[in-house]
Amino acid sequence: MSVHQLINLEKVQEIVERHGYNKNKLIAILQGIQAVYHYLPAEALKTLSKLLKIPLIDIISVATFYRAFSLTPKGQHVATVCMGTACHVRGAPKILEEFERQLNIRREETTEDGQWSLETVACLGCCAIGPVVVVDGDYHAHTSIRKVPTILNKYRK
Amino acid sequence: MITMKMNGVEVKAEEGWTILETAKFYGLEIPTLCHHEGLTPYGACRLCLVEIGEGPRAKLVSSCTYPAEEGLVVHTDTKRVVQARRMMIELMLSVAPYSKTIQDLASKFGVTRMRFKIRNEECILCGLCVRMCEEQMDGKAIGFQNRGYQRKISTPFDLRSEECRLCGGCIYICPACQLRCQGPQAESALCNACLTMDPTCLDYYDELQCWMYDAGRCGTCVREKK
Incomplete structure (x- = not known):
């Protein structure tokens, strides 16, 4: 655990230095931390609060306000199903259910082996190609229930 | 000095005052919950709503955060304001029905029904x-x-x-996470026991003291005398 913490500290320090210890860049720094660990570890936030001289509660307020940040560990791959109006009427809820069945988790959860996280999003802005599923930043257009296993297998290797 | 109109009376406010502070200075009562003199105004409870402007462009603003402006026309107790306040009390009551402060407000402003599901969260997020x-x-x-x-x-x-x-x-x-009034214990979530007692423990303005010269009828203070 101590080794893990040491690594944490260095990385956090590095990210904060890159942003010049600027309090106003808190969100950018949090995004940087999330990019490294795939979530916001408690230890990292405590270190950040000391480095930036921001009260810890303020960092937590920001981190819990935005859906993009997570305080619990995320899986290796993150599947995001668009549940916006356009995708919704084209069957996004059924696609989400298929993901839940295939991965054996509920929405906003992570599989036990830490491989997959399933998330929903209100709208991605690309309604023309809906229903949309985003996996690790790749957009999968015109998804259907039948395409779900294909999408999952692509990342399972 | 800023000159503005409040309930039809010309009032003078100092630079940097809010509507609430001006009203307080002139003895006009505006109910508050999330306002405290030692703390920065927050505007969360919306109890201190007042109507500014006139006619169709009149709008509701929270007086604790709205600064006094030159030539502003303020009405602290219009029907719209009273209705909005009652709604806010009703909403807060459904979240924290055990709070004496909110129960008192409910009785004071004649909130006698509660249409929302009781959630017992004991926090109204007033900050x-x-x-x-x-x-x-x-x-x-x-x-x-x-x-x-x-x-x-x-x-x-x-x-x-x-x-x-x-x-x-x-x-x-905290105004919410406290015990209910230790007086008459009502069965329902909405107490209103103060309203059935005589003399009532809430304040009541008679014709002479009433700012509106309309004691009890405008609905801002408690009720009509029996």
Whole structure:
């Protein structure tokens, strides 16, 4: 655990230095931390609060306000199903259910082996190609229930 | 000096005053809940709503955060204001029905029914404790977390905060997480026992004291005398 913490500290320090210890860049720094660990570890936030001289509660307020940040560990791959109006009427809820069945988790959860996280999003802005599923930043257009296993297998290797 | 009109009376406010402070100075009562003199205005409870402007362009603003402006026309007790206040009390009551402060407000403003589901969260998110902790106690141990219907006040990671000195300031100032009035114990979530008692324990303005010269009828103070 101590080794893990040491690594944490260095990385956090590095990210904060890159942003010049600027309090106003808190969100950018949090995004940087999330990019490294795939979530916001408690230890990292405590270190950040000391480095930036921001009260810890303020960092937590920001981190819990935005859906993009997570305080619990995320899986290796993150599947995001668009549940916006356009995708919704084209069957996004059924696609989400298929993901839940295939991965054996509920929405906003992570599989036990830490491989997959399933998330929903209100709208991605690309309604023309809906229903949309985003996996690790790749957009999968015109998804259907039948395409779900294909999408999952692509990342399972 | 800023000159403005309040309930048809010309009033003068000093630079930097809010509508609420001006009203207080002139003895006009505006109910508040999340306002405290030692803390920064927050505008969360919406009890201090007043109507500014005239005619169809009149709008409701929270007087504790709205600064006094030259030539502003303010009405503190129009029908619209009273209705909005009652709605706010009703909403807050459904979240924290055990609060004496909110029960008293309900009786005072004639809220006699509650159409919302009782949630017993005992927190109306007025932010008094957060401001108390930060501004008066210099603690910064608690704050708002999450958003929307999941919004809550807590310490980081819901654990005992290192900054907390157990001063109890947050509990002292909280209007919601307190015991209900120890007087007559009503069965229902909405007490209103003050209304059935005579003399009532709430304040009542008679014809002479009433600012509106309309004692009891405008609905701002308690009720008509029996």
